[in-house]
Amino acid sequence: MQAVILAGGKGTRLRPFTTSLPKPLVPVGDYPIIEIVLRQLRHFGFGEVIISTGRLAELIEAYCGDGRRWGLRIRYVREDKPLSTAGALRLVRGLRRHFLTINGDILTKLDFRDLCDFHRRARASATVSVCERRTVVDFGTIRLDAEDRLEAYVEKPSYRYLVSMGINVFDRGILGLIRPGEALGIPDLISRVRGAGGRVMGFRSRADWLDIGRPDDYQAAQDIFSSSRQRAKYLRG
Numbered sequence: 001m002q003a004v005i006l007a008g009g010k011g012t013r014l015r016p017f018t019t020s021l022p023k024p025l026v027p028v029g030d031y032p033i034i035e036i037v038l039r040q041l042r043h044f045g046f047g048e049v050i051i052s053t054g055r056l057a058e059l060i061e062a063y064c065g066d067g068r069r070w071g072l073r074i075r076y077v078r079e080d081k082p083l084s085t086a087g088a089l090r091l092v093r094g095l096r097r098h099f100l101t102i103n104g105d106i107l108t109k110l111d112f113r114d115l116c117d118f119h120r121r122a123r124a125s126a127t128v129s130v131c132e133r134r135t136v137v138d139f140g141t142i143r144l145d146a147e148d149r150l151e152a153y154v155e156k157p158s159y160r161y162l163v164s165m166g167i168n169v170f171d172r173g174i175l176g177l178i179r180p181g182e183a184l185g186i187p188d189l190i191s192r193v194r195g196a197g198g199r200v201m202g203f204r205s206r207a208d209w210l211d212i213g214r215p216d217d218y219q220a221a222q223d224i225f226s227s228s229r230q231r232a233k234y235l236r237g
Contacts, residue, residue, distance in 0.1 A: 001044075001045055001046045001047065001048075001099075001100065001112075001113075001116060002046065002047070002048045002049075002050070002095065002096045002099045002100070003041050003046050003048075003049050003050070003099065003100040003101070003102060003112075004049075004050045004051075004052060004089065004092060004095075004099060004100070004101045004102075005024070005034065005037060005038075005049060005050070005051045005052065005101075005102055005103075005104050006052050006085050006088060006101060006102065006103050006104055007022065007023070007024045007034065007051050007052060007053050007054075007060055007104035008052050008053055008054030008055070008057075008079045008082065008083070008088055021056065021059065022053075022055060022056040022057070022059055022060055023104065023105050023212070023213060024037075024060060024104035024105060025059060025060060025063060026105075026212065026218075028107060028212065028218075028221045028222060028224075028225050029222065029225030029226065029231060030225075031225075031235070032063065033104070033105055033106075033107060033212050033221075034051075034060065034063075034064065034104055035063075035064075035070075036107065036234055036235060037102060037104065037106065038064070038067070038070050038072060038074075039070060039235055040112065040234070041072070041112065042070050042071050042072055044111065044112040044113045045113055046072070046100070046112070047072065047073060048072070048073045048074075048075075049067060049072050049073070049074050049075075050074075050075055050076070050077060050092050050095075051064065051074060051075075051076050051077075051104075052076075052077050052078075052079065052088040052089075052091065052092070053076055053077070053078050053079065054078070054079040054082060054083075057076070057078050060076075061076055077091040077092050078091075079091070081181075081183075082183060083181075083182070083183050083184070084183045084184055084185045084186075085101075085103070085184075085185050085186045086178060086184040086185055086186045086188065086189035087178060087181075087182050087183045087184040087185075089101070089170075089175060089178060090175060090178045090179075090180055090181075090182070095172050095175070096172065097171065097172050098116065098119060098120060098169060098170070098171060098172070099169070099170060099172065100112060100115070100116060100167065100168070100169050101167070101168050101169075101170065101186070102166065102167045102168075103166035103167070103211075103213075105166075105211065105212040105213045106165065106166050106167060106209070106210070106211065106212065107208075107209070107210040107212055107217075107221050107224075107234065108165065108167070108207055108208060108209040108210070109207040109208045109209075109233065109234065110129060110165065110167060110205050110207040110209065111207070112167070114203075115127065115129055115167065115169060115203050115205075116169055118201070118203050119169035119201065119203070122199065122201045123199065124169075124171070124198075124199045124200065124201040125170070125171045125173065125174055125193050125198030125199050125200060126168060126169070126170050126171070126174060126189075126190055126193045126198060126199075126200045126201070127168060127169045127170075127200070127201045127202070127203050128164055128165075128168050128190065128200070128201070128202050128203065129164070129165040129166075129167040129168065129202075129203045129205055130162045130163065130164060130165060130202045130203065130204055130205065131162070131163060131165055131204070131205050131206065131207070131209050132160055132161070132162055132163075132206075133160070133161060133162075133163050134158055134159065134160050135158070135159050135161075136156055136157075136158045137156060137157050137158075137159070138156060139156065140153060140154065140155045140156065141153075141154050141155075141157055162202070162204075164186075164187075165205065165209050166211065168186065171198075173198075174189065174192075174193050174198065177189065177192040177193060177196060
């Protein structure tokens with residue numbers, strides 16, 4: 001199986017950590033987040049990984065090398081200008097019929113093999129992994145009618161919704177929807193796939209998931225990796 005790690009972002013939300021390091025090299029415990037991702041990919045049967053790089057690309061390339069220490073084959077594509085999460089895919093040569101993409105700042109226990117198997121069974125053009133999140137509003141919320149009469153008063157309501165986990169599987173045919181050199185995000189690519197009549201599926205997961213690009217999630221990840229028992233559940237291979 002083949003995966004593309006999207007590691008070209010600037011990491012602005014994690015400054016000052018990312019002032020001199022690309023976000024995928026920011027440590028979680030004693031390990032850069034990209035090493036944790038690479039170990040997990042190998043554990044789930046991936047043999048080849050393409051890393052899309054941008055800012056401070058040489059640091060990622062120096063750390064990851066050719067991937068042999070993890071039992072992987074790693075190659076790189078470098079963005080000369082920011083292409084966002086989907087635009088960089090047009091730079092990759094030799095993509096297989098089905099390939100996985102993952103943001104380079106994700107910490108999760110998601111089973112990547114299950115995700116890929118679901119995608120194939122569904123005969124999808126694109127599959128987006130999703131998990132449930134809950135947000136609590138820290139205020140009493142008011143709903144008024146057209147004449148400003150109170151209809152509802154709810155103290156600190158809670159809302160549940162599905163969010164993208166930043167891990168997707170694509171059919172190679174979607175590359176034709178990306179113009180060469182175009183800066184395009186994954187959400188816009190998904191919209192184009194749907195608009196072209198492609199089958200887009202959601203893979204629901206209850207697996208633990210953190211977006212390391214968010215300071216709160218980054219701190220949560222550090223807390224997890226302070227426990228050797230919890231750390232072992234993420235460090236595969």
